[in-house]
Amino acid sequence: MLTKQQKDRIIKKYKVHEKDTGSPEVQIAILTEEVKQLTDHLKTHKKDFSSRRGLLRKVGLRRRLFRYLQKENQKSAEELAKKLKVKLAPAVPQSELGPSMIGLPEEGPEKPEELKEE
Numbered sequence: 001m002l003t004k005q006q007k008d009r010i011i012k013k014y015k016v017h018e019k020d021t022g023s024p025e026v027q028i029a030i031l032t033e034e035v036k037q038l039t040d041h042l043k044t045h046k047k048d049f050s051s052r053r054g055l056l057r058k059v060g061l062r063r064r065l066f067r068y069l070q071k072e073n074q075k076s077a078e079e080l081a082k083k084l085k086v087k088l089a090p091a092v093p094q095s096e097l098g099p100s101m102i103g104l105p106e107e108g109p110e111k112p113e114e115l116k117e118e
Contacts, residue, residue: 002033014080024069025080031062032084063089 002010007030011021014029038055042048066088069077081088
């Protein structure tokens with residue numbers, strides 16, 4: 001858990017405008033610091049599955065925020081990833097997502113033999 005001072009320092013460093021506290025850039029930076037802390041905690045407490053679940057949740061949220069930021073401002077997302085030393089997955093446009101990309105079969109399911117019409 002970040003202290004108030006740590007969070008304020010991160011907000012000050014990554015804010016987009018003067019009164020910024022909730023932009024995706026700031027949220028991603030805060031989540032990255034929390035992920036680092038949880039990772040260090042889990043190195044010493046290997047069986048702390050509750051914290052592991054929290055870590056996975058934060059990583060997923062950070063991934064979704066990065067995806068949103070990539071859609072809105074690709075350049076800002078790349079700069080932020082470089083600053084935070086985080087790998088950035090390539091953005092896949094919605095138009096390129098085929099049925100197989102989202103877990104659907106290419107064609108509909110086949111009918112069983114007894115239901116097929118001749």
